[in-house]
Amino acid sequence: xxxxxxIVNNVNSFSKSERKVADVILxxxxxxxxxxxxxxxxxxxxSEPTVNRFCRRLDTKGFPDFKLHLAQSLANGTPYVNRHVExxxxxxxxxxxxxxxxxxxxxxxxxxxxINTINRAVDVLTQAKKIxxxxxGASASVAHDAQNKFFRFNVPVVCxxxxxxxxxxxxxxxxxDVVVCxxxxxxxxxxxxxxxxxxxxxxxxxxxxxxxxxxxxxxTLVLSLDVPEDxxxxxxxxxxxxxxxxxxxxxxxxxxxxGSKFRENLKxxxxxxxxxxxxxxxxxx
Amino acid sequence: xxxxxxIVNNVNSFSKSERKVADVILxxxxxxxxxxxxxxxxxxxxSEPTVNRFCRRLDTKGFPDFKLHLAQSLANGTPYVNRHVExxxxxxxxxxxxxxxxxxxxxxxxxxxxINTINRAVDVLTQAKKIxxxxxGASASVAHDAQNKFFRFNVPVVCxxxxxxxxxxxxxxxxxDVVVCxxxxxxxxxxxxxxxxxxxxxxxxxxxxxxxxxxxxxxTLVLSLDVPEDxxxxxxxxxxxxxxxxxxxxxxxxxxxxGSKFRENLKxxxxxxxxxxxxxxxxxx
DNA sequence: CGCATTCTGTAATTTAATTACAAGATCTTC
DNA sequence: GAAGATCTTGTAATTAAATTACAGAATGCG
Numbered sequence: 001x002x003x004x005x006x007i008v009n010n011v012n013s014f015s016k017s018e019r020k021v022a023d024v025i026l027x028x029x030x031x032x033x034x035x036x037x038x039x040x041x042x043x044x045x046x047s048e049p050t051v052n053r054f055c056r057r058l059d060t061k062g063f064p065d066f067k068l069h070l071a072q073s074l075a076n077g078t079p080y081v082n083r084h085v086e087x088x089x090x091x092x093x094x095x096x097x098x099x100x101x102x103x104x105x106x107x108x109x110x111x112x113x114x115i116n117t118i119n120r121a122v123d124v125l126t127q128a129k130k131i132x133x134x135x136x137g138a139s140a141s142v143a144h145d146a147q148n149k150f151f152r153f154n155v156p157v158v159c160x161x162x163x164x165x166x167x168x169x170x171x172x173x174x175x176x177d178v179v180v181c182x183x184x185x186x187x188x189x190x191x192x193x194x195x196x197x198x199x200x201x202x203x204x205x206x207x208x209x210x211x212x213x214x215x216x217x218x219x220t221l222v223l224s225l226d227v228p229e230d231x232x233x234x235x236x237x238x239x240x241x242x243x244x245x246x247x248x249x250x251x252x253x254x255x256x257x258x259g260s261k262f263r264e265n266l267k268x269x270x271x272x273x274x275x276x277x278x279x280x281x282x283x284x285x
Numbered sequence: 286x287x288x289x290x291x292i293v294n295n296v297n298s299f300s301k302s303e304r305k306v307a308d309v310i311l312x313x314x315x316x317x318x319x320x321x322x323x324x325x326x327x328x329x330x331x332s333e334p335t336v337n338r339f340c341r342r343l344d345t346k347g348f349p350d351f352k353l354h355l356a357q358s359l360a361n362g363t364p365y366v367n368r369h370v371e372x373x374x375x376x377x378x379x380x381x382x383x384x385x386x387x388x389x390x391x392x393x394x395x396x397x398x399x400i401n402t403i404n405r406a407v408d409v410l411t412q413a414k415k416i417x418x419x420x421x422g423a424s425a426s427v428a429h430d431a432q433n434k435f436f437r438f439n440v441p442v443v444c445x446x447x448x449x450x451x452x453x454x455x456x457x458x459x460x461x462d463v464v465v466c467x468x469x470x471x472x473x474x475x476x477x478x479x480x481x482x483x484x485x486x487x488x489x490x491x492x493x494x495x496x497x498x499x500x501x502x503x504x505t506l507v508l509s510l511d512v513p514e515d516x517x518x519x520x521x522x523x524x525x526x527x528x529x530x531x532x533x534x535x536x537x538x539x540x541x542x543x544g545s546k547f548r549e550n551l552k553x554x555x556x557x558x559x560x561x562x563x564x565x566x567x568x569x570x
Numbered sequence: 571c572g573c574a575t576t577c578t579g580t581a582a583t584t585t586a587a588t589t590a591c592a593a594g595a596t597c598t599t600c
Numbered sequence: 601g602a603a604g605a606t607c608t609t610g611t612a613a614t615t616a617a618a619t620t621a622c623a624g625a626a627t628g629c630g
Contacts, residue, residue: 015577033353037618047579052619063618064349064586068318071356085537091404094541098534099395103388110384119376141430145525148423237533240430241526248522249383252370256379300608322587332610337588348587349617 003069004029006058014057020044021054025070033071037063098237105227105238106245112226113246121221122253124204128178130156134166134194135182138236142182142208142243149251153258163190170194173203180206184239186213195219208243288354289314290389291343299342302331306339310355318356322348383522390512390523391530397511398531406506407538409489413463415441419451419479420467423521427467427493427528434536438543448475455479458488465491469524471498480504493528 007022014022024044025032032040041048055066084101085094125131131150135143140161147159160166173179179198183191186209195205195218207219216222225242292307299307309329310317317325326333340351369386370379410416416435420428425446432444445451458464464483468476471494480490480503492504501507510527 017578034350036616038616048618049580049620050578053578064352065319067349067353068356071353072359074357085541087541089541091400091407091538094537095398095400095403095534096395098537099391099530102530102533103391106384106388106391110381113380115376115380118380122376138430138433141426141433144429145423145426148426241529244526244529245384245387248387249380252379252383253376256370256372256374302609321585323585333587334589334611335609338609 002073003058003060003066004073010058014054017044017046017050018054018057020046021051029070029074033067033074102238102241105242109225109227109242109245113223117221117223118249118253121206121223121250122257124178124206124221125150125250125254126257127176128155128204129176130158130173130178132169132173132177132179132198133157133159133182134161134169134179134191136161136163136188136191138240139182139184139243142240142247143180145244146180146182146247146251149247150254153251153254163194166190166194167197170197170203171201173198173201175202177203178206179203180208181215181219182208182243183213183215184210184236184243186210186215188215191215192218208246287358287389288343288345288351289358295343299339302329302335303339303342305329305331306336314355314359318352318359387523387526390527394510394512394527394530398508402506402508403534403538406491406508406535407542409463409491409506410435410535410539411542412461413440413489414461415443415458415463417454417458417462417464417483418442418444418467419446419454419464419476421446421448421473421476423525424467424469424528427525427532428465430529431465431467431532431536434532435539438536438539448479451475451479452482455482455488456486458483458486460487462488463491464488465493466500466504467493467528468498468500469495469521469528471495471500473500476500477503493531 004026007026011019011022021040021044024040028043035043037048037051041051044051052063055061055063058066058069060066060069085097089097133143133146133150135141143159143161147157150157158169160169170179177198179195181191181195186192186207192215195207195215198205199218199220204221205219206221206223207215208223208225209215209219211222211224211226216224223246225239225246227239227242289311292311296304296307306325306329309325313328320328322333322336326336329336337348340346340348343351343354345351345354370382374382418428418431418435420426428444428446432442435442443454445454455464462483464480466476466480471477471492477500480492480500483490484503484505489506490504492500492507494500494504494507494509496507496509496511501509508531510524510531512524512527
C-alpha cells in the first residue's frame with residue numbers, strides 16, 4: 001500500500017510529535033526523500049528518535065526504508081494519463097498529450113491482452129500454410145505492416161485492403177491457412193463477412209479486434225486490446241498503435257518459436273537491403 | 286531519466302568491476318534496494334567503494350541516493366529491465382518486453398522531438414496545395430496511415446509505395462506542394478532521390494527520418510525522432526510506432542489549426558462510415 | 571494528589587557510507 | 601618488449617547517519 005495514503009489514513013493514531021512529522025512529510029515529500037533523519041527532525045521540530053519511531057509505526061524497518069517506500073509512492077503518483085487534446089492547445093501541449101495518451105493506451109493494452117491467446121495465435125501462425133492479413137481503412141495500414149513483418153519470415157503471406165480481393169482470397173482458403181482480420185471496432189460488415197467465409201472454408205481466423213464485437217464472434221481466436229480511444233479527434237490513433245505493437249509481439253513470438261537457426265534467415269533479409277542503402281548497416285526503413 | 290535504463294544504456298562505458306555491479310543490480314533490482322552497500326558489494330564480488338563509484342557515475346549522490354532513484358524506477362512498473370527479447374523468453378516475457386520497450390521508445394521520442402519543427406511542419410501542411418506521403422518497406426505502411434488520416438481533412442493527398450509512381454509524382458510537384466518522405470534510417474537511396482527531385486521542382490519536403498542522414502540533407506524540414514531500435518530482432522518495431530505517433534501529432538496540429546468549424550467536417554467523414562458498420566457509433570476500423 | 575502509562579528527548583552505540591591512499595592492472599610509446 | 605603514464609580496484613581510516621538505551625516529562629486515571 002502507498003505510504004502517503006497510509007500516513008493520511010493513520011493520522012489520527014499518531015501522537016502529537018508524530019503528527020508534526022507527518023505534516024512536514026506530507027507538505028514536502030520530495031524534500032523528505034532527500035533529507036537525513038536529522039534534517040527532517042529539525043524541520044518538524046522534534047527529535048531524531050521520534051522520526052524513527054514514526055517510520056516504524058508505518059511498518060517500515062526504519063528511516064532509510066521509509067524513504068524508499070516514500071520514493072516509490074511518489075513515483076507511482078503520476079503514471080501515464082490519458083489526456084485529451086483541447087482546442088486552445090499549442091504545439092507543446094498537443095505533442096505532449098498525444099505522446100502521453102498513446103503511452104497510456106499501451107499501458108492499458110499491456111494489462112488487458114490475454115497472454116494465452118497470444119501464445120495460441122503464435123502457435124497457429126507458425127504452423128500456417130499461408131497467412132493472410134485483412135484490414136480496411138485505418139486498419140489497412142496495420143495489415144500492410146503485418147505483411148511486411150511476416151514476409152521476412154519467408155512464409156507465404158498476403159495482404160489485401162480491397163474487399164473484392166479479400167473475398168476471393170477468403171473463398172480460396174483451406175485448412176491450415178490462417179486469416180488475420182484487423183478492425184478496432186469489429187463492426188465493419190464486410191470484414192465480418194470475410195471472416196465468416198474464411199471459417200466456412202476451414203481456415204483459422206484470428207481477429208485483432210474488440211472483444212464481443214460481431215467480428216469477434218466469427219473468429220477462431222480473438223486478440224482484443226480494448227484500448228480507450230480519444231474520439232474527440234475523430235481519428236483512430238492509440239488503438240492503431242496498440243494493434244501494431246500486437247503485430248510486433250506476434251512476429252517476435254513467431255521468430256522465437258522457430259529457433260535460432262531461423263534468426264539467420266532474418267539477418268539475410270536485412271542484409272539484402274544493404275544494396276539499396278547508403279553505407280552503414282541497419283535495417284529499418 | 287529512469288536509472289535502470291541509464292544503466293542499460295551506459296553499460297559499455299563501465300569498467301569491468303562496475304559492470305559486475307550493474308549485472309547484479311539488473312538481475313535483482315528489488316533485492317538491491319533493500320541491501321546495504323556491503324551486501325551488494327559482496328553479491329557483485331567487488332569492494333564497497335566500487336559500488337559507490339558506480340552510483341556516482343550514474344549521477345547520483347551516493348549509494349543511498351542511488352537506491353532512492355532505483356526504487357522510483359521500479360515503482361513505475363518496469364520489471365523487465367533488460368527489455369531485449371531473448372531466446373528463452375516465454376510469451377509473458379516477450380509480450381511485456383515489447384510493450385515496455387515501445388513505451389520507453391515513445392518516452393525517448395517525446396523528449397527528442399523538436400516542437401518548433403513540428404509547428405513549422407503543421408504550418409506547411411495546412412497551406413499545402415497537395416500532400417504526398419512516400420515510404421518504402423516498413424515505412425510504406427506509415428505512409429498509408431498518414432494518407433488515411435489526412436484524407437479525412439478533404440485535402441488532396443496521395444501516397445505511393447512504388448518507386449516509379451513516387452518518381453513521377455515528385456517530378457510533377459510544384460510550389461505549394463508538400464512531400465513527406467518517411468524513412469527511419471534515412472539511407473534508402475531511392476527515397477533520397479525522390480526528395481531531391483521534389484525539391485528541384487519547388488515542393489516543400491518534410492523528412493520523417495534520422496537527423497543528419499542522407500535523406501535529411503535533401504529535406505526542407507526534418508522531423509527526427511532518433512529512437513533507439515532493438516536490432517536483435519532484425520525488424521523495425523519501436524521506430525515505426527514513433528513515426529505513427531508523429532503522424533498523429535501532425536494530423537492533430539492540422540485540425541487544431543483549421544479551427545472548430547473544420548472539426549465538423551471530420552465528424553461528417555466519421556459518420557459516413559456508419560453505413561458500412563453494424564449498429565453503434567465509433568469510427569476506427 | 572499520586573501512581574501508572576505513554577511520550578519525547580539526550581546521549582551512547584552501532585551501523586553504514588564515504589574518503590584517502592596505495593597497489594595492481596592496462597594501455598602507450600619508444 | 602620494457603618504462604612510464606593512466607586508469608582501476610581494494611584496504612583501511614574516517615566521517616556521517618541511524619538506531620538503541622535510558623531517563624525525564626507529560627498525560628491520564630483512580
